[in-house]
Amino acid sequence: MIAIHQQVLTLEAFLASANIEESPAWEYIDGSTHQKPMPKTRHSLLQKRLLNVIDGHTDDYTALPELRCTFGGRSIVPDVAVVAWDRIPLDNNGEPEDNFTQAPDWSIEILSPQQSANRVIDNILHCLSYGCQLGWVLDPGDYSIMTFLPNQVPQVCRDERPLAMLPTVDLILTPRQIFDWLKVKR
Secondary structure (H helix, E strand, C coil), X not given: CCCCCCCCCCHHHHHHCHHHHXXXXXXXXXXXXXXXXXXXXXXXXXXXXXHHHHHCCCCCEEEEECCCEEECCEEECCCEEEEEHHHCCECCCCCECCCECCCCCEEXXXXXXXXXXXXXXXXXXXXXXXXXXXXXXXXXXXXXXEEECCCCCCEEEECCCCCCCCCCCCCCCCXXXXXXCCCCCC
């Protein structure tokens, strides 16, 4: 029997790699790298609407697409990262630092057909263990949204069930409202 030694990549080496900002983004989890699937039309429509709706209902947070979040030994790229404005580090010019090294306040992932649900859930759980207040995993395949809150059992929401929301985001959404955004009116 031949032993094969696989070299584990360090987070620092990953962050220094030239290809990590290619589209789709690469993530670093437990010493290995994983490229996210390329978003398709339904994914992109849901992402765009979530960004606009969330930003339109809060002055305390901003919703950012594909923000690299490096913390707790991982470097992940949620489909939507919602971050409190006062948690975004600023440089000497009062502009945001390019590298975000904290968990987002709210991490939203939209499953693609070829994406591993467990890998996405693992990233949400990692975020929660580092201070994230809310996680959502949207599954367009069965029109459900799994919500995650710290120290609580995840909930699968369908139809008209109101979704968990950050306390100061003045917004009530249901899975039906979100997935109805996919019905294109011509």
